[in-house]
Amino acid sequence: MTLATLSLITPKSNAAAMGTSTIVPKIPPPHLNGTDHRQRCLTQLRSKATSLEKYIFLSGLKERDANLFYEFLLANMFELIPILYTPTVGDACSNYSHIWRRPEGLYVSLEHKGRIRDVLRTWPAGIASHISVVTDGSRILGLGDLGANGLPISIGKLDLYIAGAGLRPTSTLPICLDLGTNTERFLKDPLYIGLRRSRPNIAEMDAFMDEFMEAMTDVFPKILVQFEDFSTDNAFRYLDRYRHRYQCFNDDIQGTGAVVLSGFINAARLSSAASGLPLSEHKILFFGAGSAGIGVAKQLMSFFRLQGMSEEEAKDRIYTVDSKGLITADRDGLQEHKKFFARTDYSGPSLTKLVDIINYVQPTALLGLSTLRNAFSEDVVRLMSNLNKRPIIFPLSNPVSLSEVDFLDAVNWTNGQVIFASGSPYPPMLHNGVNLEPGQGNNMYIFPGIGLGTILSGAKHVTDDMVTQAAMALSAALEDEEVRVGLVYPRLVRIREISARIACAVIRQAQDEGVDRNILLRSLKDDVLIEYVKSKMWSPPAYYAATRM
Numbered sequence: 067m068t069l070a071t072l073s074l075i076t077p078k079s080n081a082a083a084m085g086t087s088t089i090v091p092k093i094p095p096p097h098l099n100g101t102d103h104r105q106r107c108l109t110q111l112r113s114k115a116t117s118l119e120k121y122i123f124l125s126g127l128k129e130r131d132a133n134l135f136y137e138f139l140l141a142n143m144f145e146l147i148p149i150l151y152t153p154t155v156g157d158a159c160s161n162y163s164h165i166w167r168r169p170e171g172l173y174v175s176l177e178h179k180g181r182i183r184d185v186l187r188t189w190p191a192g193i194a195s196h197i198s199v200v201t202d203g204s205r206i207l208g209l210g211d212l213g214a215n216g217l218p219i220s221i222g223k224l225d226l227y228i229a230g231a232g233l234r235p236t237s238t239l240p241i242c243l244d245l246g247t248n249t250e251r252f253l254k255d256p257l258y259i260g261l262r263r264s265r266p267n268i269a270e271m272d273a274f275m276d277e278f279m280e281a282m283t284d285v286f287p288k289i290l291v292q293f294e295d296f297s298t299d300n301a302f303r304y305l306d307r308y309r310h311r312y313q314c315f316n317d318d319i320q321g322t323g324a325v326v327l328s329g330f331i332n333a334a335r336l337s338s339a340a341s342g343l344p345l346s347e348h349k350i351l352f353f354g355a356g357s358a359g360i361g362v363a364k365q366l367m368s369f370f371r372l373q374g375m376s377e378e379e380a381k382d383r384i385y386t387v388d389s390k391g392l393i394t395a396d397r398d399g400l401q402e403h404k405k406f407f408a409r410t411d412y413s414g415p416s417l418t419k420l421v422d423i424i425n426y427v428q429p430t431a432l433l434g435l436s437t438l439r440n441a442f443s444e445d446v447v448r449l450m451s452n453l454n455k456r457p458i459i460f461p462l463s464n465p466v467s468l469s470e471v472d473f474l475d476a477v478n479w480t481n482g483q484v485i486f487a488s489g490s491p492y493p494p495m496l497h498n499g500v501n502l503e504p505g506q507g508n509n510m511y512i513f514p515g516i517g518l519g520t521i522l523s524g525a526k527h528v529t530d531d532m533v534t535q536a537a538m539a540l541s542a543a544l545e546d547e548e549v550r551v552g553l554v555y556p557r558l559v560r561i562r563e564i565s566a567r568i569a570c571a572v573i574r575q576a577q578d579e580g581v582d583r584n585i586l587l588r589s590l591k592d593d594v595l596i597e598y599v600k601s602k603m604w605s606p607p608a609y610y611a612a613t614r615m
C-alpha cells in the first residue's frame with residue numbers, strides 16, 4: 067500500500083481495511099463505578115513521569131472511551147487542560163512524529179492538489195462536521211515551523227470546543243495541511259511523518275488554499291473554519307482572502323485580540339482604581355508585532371473607542387516593538403502588517419532596548435507576544451513598577467518556556483502590585499501572606515463561544531463586531547468574588563457558562579448585522595436564548611451508570 071493510498075483510508079476504517087480488527091468487549095465489570103473509575107484514571111495519569119507521557123496516556127484514553135475521556139476532562143479541567151493544550155501540547159507537536167500512534171485527524175497534503183474533495187470525503191462524520199481547526203504547522207505556538215507535526219494543536223483546540231462550549235465530538239474536524247517544512251531537522255528525521263520538501267511559494271500555496279477552502283464548503287456545507295498557527299504573513303493573507311467568502315476566522319489574530327481586550331478592560335479598571343488615571347490615558351506597549359501582537363493591538367483600539375476617542379486618538383495610545391526596536395514609519399522595508407501602528411511622532415535614533423523604549427513611551431501596560439523568554443527582565447519590570455502603582459504586565463507568548471516573564475518574578479519585582487495575565491498557566495502563589503492568582507490570557511476563553519455562537523446563528527461570516535461583542539461578554543462575565551481577588555479573567559471551571567454568554571453575544575451581533583441564517587433565534591428573548599444555547603451543549607452521558615447490568 068502506498069502512502070498516498072493510506073492517507074485516503076479513514077481513521078475508523080483503518081483496522082478493518084488491514085484485516086487486524088480484534089474482538090473488544092464493550093461491557094465493563096458489573097461493579098465498576100464511574101466515580102471510582104475517574105479516580106483510577108487520575109491515579110494512572112499522575113503515575114506518568116513526564117507531561118508528554120501524560121499527553122500520550124490521555125490521547126489513548128480518548129481513543130479507548132471518548133465519553134469517559136470528556137467526562138474526565140470536564141471534572142478535572144484545571145489539571146488536564148495544561149496537558150492537552152498549552153504548555154504540553156507544544157511538546158506533543160515538537161515530538162509528534164515520534165509519539166504518533168494512529169490517525170487522529172485529517173492530513174491534507176500538497177500532493178492531494180486536484181483531488182482535495184476526495185480526501186475530505188474520507189472523513190467519517192461527513193456533513194455532520196461543523197467546526198474545523200486548520201493549521202499548516204508553520205508557526206505552532208511560539209515554536210516555529212513544525213510542519214506536519216502541528217496536528218495536535220488542532221486536536222487540542224477542538225477538545226476545548228467540546229469541553230468549553232459543548233460542541234459534539236463528532237462535529238469536530240482537526241486538520242493539518244501538510245505543505246512541507248522549512249525546518250531542516252525534520253527533513254532529516256527518518257521518522258518525520260510529513261512531506262519531505264520545503265514550503266511552496268506563495269502562488270502555489272494560494273492555489274492550494276483556494277482549492278482547499280472551496281472543497282471544505284462543498285463537502286461540509288455547515289463548516290466553520292478556524293485558522294490556527296499559520297505564520298504571520300499567511301495568517302493575515304488568508305484571513306483577508308477568505309473572511310468574506312466563507313465562514314472562517316483566525317484564532318491568533320481575532321481570538322487573541324478578543325481575549326486580551328476582555329482582560330485588558332478589567333485590568334485597566336483595577337489599575338486606574340489604584341492610580342486615579344482616567345481610562346482614556348492608558349498607554350499600551352506591545353512587545354512583539356506578529357499576527358498575535360498586531361491582531362491584539364487592533365482589537366485593543368476598541369478599548370479607547372469605548373472611552374469616546376476617535377480612531378486616530380485610539381491608535382495614538384498604542385506603541386509596537388519588534389526585533390529591531392520601536393516600530394517607526396521611517397524604517398526601511400517595514401512589513402505591511404506593521405505599518406498601521408508605526409509611529410510618526412518619533413524621529414531620534416532607533417530605540418532598540420526595551421528599557422529605553424519604556425522610558426520614552428511611559429506605558430501603563432506592557433504586553434508580550436514576542437516568543438522571547440524572559441524578555442521582561444528585572445530592570446524592565448521594576449521600571450514598569452516605578453512608573454505605575456499597579457502596572458499591567460501580560461506575558462502572552464506560549465508555551466510557558468517562551469513566556470516573557472514568570473508570575474513569581476513579576477510579583478516579587480513589583481512587590482505584589484502587578485496585574486498579570488499570561489498565555490500559558492502558572493500556579494497561584496503566596497506573597498506577604500496573600501494568595502495571588504494569575505490570569506490566563508489565552509484565546510481558549512473566547513474561541514469556543516465565538517464558534518458556538520457562529521454555528522448556532524448560522525452566520526455567513528464572522529464579522530469584526532461579532533468578535534468585539536464576544537470580548538465584551540467575556541469581560542462582563544467576571545463575578546464579584548473574582549473581581550475582589552483581582553482576577554481579570556473568570557475561573558476556568560465556569561467555562562461552559564461563559565461560552566454560553568459569549569455565544570449569545572455573538573448571535574445577537576450576527577442578527578444586528580443581518581448575517582445570521584437561523585432567523586428563528588431573532589424572536590427569542592435574552593433569557594430564552596441563553597437557555598437555548600445551553601440546551602445545545604453536548605455533555606458526555608453517564609456512561610458507566612448506563613452500561614452497568
Ligand SMILES: NC(=O)C1=CN([C@@H]2O[C@H](COP(=O)(O)OP(=O)(O)OC[C@H]3O[C@@H](n4cnc5c(N)ncnc54)[C@H](O)[C@@H]3O)[C@@H](O)[C@H]2O)C=CC1
Nearest residue numbers: 207208298354355356357358388389436463464489508509
Ligand atoms: N496568549 C494567547 O492566546 C496567544 C499567544 N500567542 C503567542 O504569541 C507569540 C507570537 O505569535 P505570532 O505573532 O504569531 O508570532 P510572530 O513570530 O509572527 O511574531 C513575533 C514577534 O515578536 C518579535 N520579536 C521576536 N524577537 C524579538 C526580540 N528579540 N525583541 C523584540 N521583538 C521580538 C518579532 O519581530 C515579531 O514581531 C507566540 O508565542 C504565540 O504562542 C499567539 C496567539 C494567542
Ligand SMILES: CC(=O)C(=O)O
Nearest residue numbers: 207295318464508509
Ligand atoms: C494560544 C495560541 O493560539 C497560540 O499560542 O498560538
Ligand SMILES: [Mg+2]
Nearest residue numbers: 294295317318
Ligand atoms: Mg494559535
